[in-house]
Amino acid sequence: MKVVKFGGSSLASGAQVEKVYHIIAADPERKIVVVSAPGKRYSDDIKVTDLLIGCAEKYLKGQDAHQLVEAILSRYESIAQELHLSNEVIRKISDDLLTLLSGDKSNPASFIEAVKASGEDNNAKLIAAALKHKGLDAHYVSPKEAGLLVSNDPGNARVLSQSYERLYELRNRPGITVFPGFFGYNTNGDVVTFSRSGSDITGSILANGVKAELYENFTDVDAVHAVNPNIVHHPKEIRELTYREMRELSYGGFSVFHDEALIPAFRAGIPVNVKNTNNPEAPGTRIVSARKNTDGPVVGIASDDKFCSIYVGKYLMNREIGFGRKILLILEEFGLSFEHIPSGIDDMTVIVRQNQMEEKVEKKIMQRIMADLDADEVRVEHDLALIMLVGEGMRQKVGTMARASRALADAKINIEMINQGSSETSMMFSVKEAVERKAVQALYHEFFAEVRV
Ligand SMILES: Nc1ncnc2c1ncn2[C@@H]1O[C@H](COP(=O)(O)OP(=O)(O)O)[C@@H](O)[C@H]1O
Numbered sequence: 001m002k003v004v005k006f007g008g009s010s011l012a013s014g015a016q017v018e019k020v021y022h023i024i025a026a027d028p029e030r031k032i033v034v035v036s037a038p039g040k041r042y043s044d045d046i047k048v049t050d051l052l053i054g055c056a057e058k059y060l061k062g063q064d065a066h067q068l069v070e071a072i073l074s075r076y077e078s079i080a081q082e083l084h085l086s087n088e089v090i091r092k093i094s095d096d097l098l099t100l101l102s103g104d105k106s107n108p109a110s111f112i113e114a115v116k117a118s119g120e121d122n123n124a125k126l127i128a129a130a131l132k133h134k135g136l137d138a139h140y141v142s143p144k145e146a147g148l149l150v151s152n153d154p155g156n157a158r159v160l161s162q163s164y165e166r167l168y169e170l171r172n173r174p175g176i177t178v179f180p181g182f183f184g185y186n187t188n189g190d191v192v193t194f195s196r197s198g199s200d201i202t203g204s205i206l207a208n209g210v211k212a213e214l215y216e217n218f219t220d221v222d223a224v225h226a227v228n229p230n231i232v233h234h235p236k237e238i239r240e241l242t243y244r245e246m247r248e249l250s251y252g253g254f255s256v257f258h259d260e261a262l263i264p265a266f267r268a269g270i271p272v273n274v275k276n277t278n279n280p281e282a283p284g285t286r287i288v289s290a291r292k293n294t295d296g297p298v299v300g301i302a303s304d305d306k307f308c309s310i311y312v313g314k315y316l317m318n319r320e321i322g323f324g325r326k327i328l329l330i331l332e333e334f335g336l337s338f339e340h341i342p343s344g345i346d347d348m349t350v351i352v353r354q355n356q357m358e359e360k361v362e363k364k365i366m367q368r369i370m371a372d373l374d375a376d377e378v379r380v381e382h383d384l385a386l387i388m389l390v391g392e393g394m395r396q397k398v399g400t401m402a403r404a405s406r407a408l409a410d411a412k413i414n415i416e417m418i419n420q421g422s423s424e425t426s427m428m429f430s431v432k433e434a435v436e437r438k439a440v441q442a443l444y445h446e447f448f449a450e451v452r453v
């Protein structure tokens with residue numbers, strides 16, 4: 001049995017859904033189908049999920065949202081029309097959405113969650129109807145009915161382990177199960193969503209739950225590339241990656257596969273195959289437990305922006321017991337999570353995501369660190385990008401760091417900070433956002449090929 005997930009780009013129009021049908025029909029093992037909400041049809045199109053969020057916010061403020069409602073419904077309508085489906089399914093989607101929008105708003109966060117998740121929920125109903133119309137024995141199944149229980153963290157849910165036993169029962173369902181991605185239910189029975197792009201996570205959870213032989217993740221590129229194709233044209237395609245490599249690359253900015261989505265598949269030892277809906281014959285990228293390393297030290301280069309660093313310097317910091325704990329405690333009090341903490345003998349730098357640091361918060365944190373730790377210097381550096389070089393091969397290969405820093409130096413790029421985890425599967429460079437692209441291109445050139453930009 002295979003679990004297949006189709007992303008928003010694979011379900012953005014009737015023509016795309018037609019391709020999805022052919023992919024499912026081509027392999028009887030593709031029994032569980034996880035779907036996202038309709039995504040972008042062209043680069044400046046708006047995803048249904050974003051329309052829904054905008055719509056929910058307007059409703060909460062009591063503003064007129066009829067244009068957004070029409071835009072959302074027209075996305076489903078045009079898919080249904082292209083596929084010659086009956087009006088009944090669209091009427092049902094329309095009724096459900098309008099009932100939801102006019103429903104209880106006493107808890108605004110729960111309201112937004114339910115509206116957001118309706119994008120996938122309604123699409124699963126639509127896709128099930130489309131597959132049925134084309135002759136497949138397809139059925140919509142709700143995450144509630146299937147027992148997908150999650151923690152109560154809106155927009156950041158985690159699966160609860162007791163879900164897995166219930167999800168195993170999906171194996172026994174007849175025909176093809178069409179399951180909405182992106183959300184589950186808390187133990188009170190309310191909708192809670194995963195983080196954005198979280199349908200990948202649902203697919204991985206179901207693959208674990210039903211003990212699938214394979215989790216196929218269909219998207220709009222032939223493979224995971226060694227670098228974001230929006231930064232380097234036609235970069236090398238990666239045929240095989242380990243879970244650890246993919247996890248680091250996803251975290252580092254490879255938006256093609258969600259960084260939280262590997263854990264459930266990894267725990268059950270289920271291989272993941274990233275494939276292209278528009279070219280299903282292409283082999284795609286396989287993500288597995290171990291691979292023979294024939295590719296050199298670096299398998300991929302990821303980058304992400306909008307970070308800032310909090311630098312704290314104090315002479316003889318290394319002798320002071322509890323120094324690091326006190327800094328982290330201050331961040332915890334302000335509700336900040338941190339990403340990395342590179343340190344020297346007299347200084348420590350904490351890297352955080354910039355969206356957590358409003359100006360006022362930043363000022364207060366700096367004052368607190370100065371006062372509580374009697375620091376010599378506290379400095380915040382904004383607009384940083386983090387670049388991750390990833391590859392299990394690095395462990396055996398001497399000189400990778402030297403090659404990377406030489407490549408950046410030759411491109412006249414100043415490295416703000418370097419960090420290498422003890423796993424030696426990745427190394428991280430921080431540079432100013434303004435030179436992020438140039439830095440990634442220089443590194444790609446060094447480790448892979450001539451850059452064609
Ligand atoms: N290293 C990479 N390899 C392939 N695609 C990447 C990479 N980094 C970023 N991407 C982007 O990820 C996109 C696919 O992810 P996404 O838009 O979330 O797909 P879906 O709609 O299928 O969920 C690609 O179109 C590509 O622009």
Ligand SMILES: N[C@@H](CC(=O)OP(=O)(O)O)C(=O)O
Nearest residue numbers: 007008036049196197198199
């Ligand atoms: N629709 C949700 C969940 C998702 O996974 O979407 P996509 O497959 O289009 O990345 C989002 O936009 O976040």
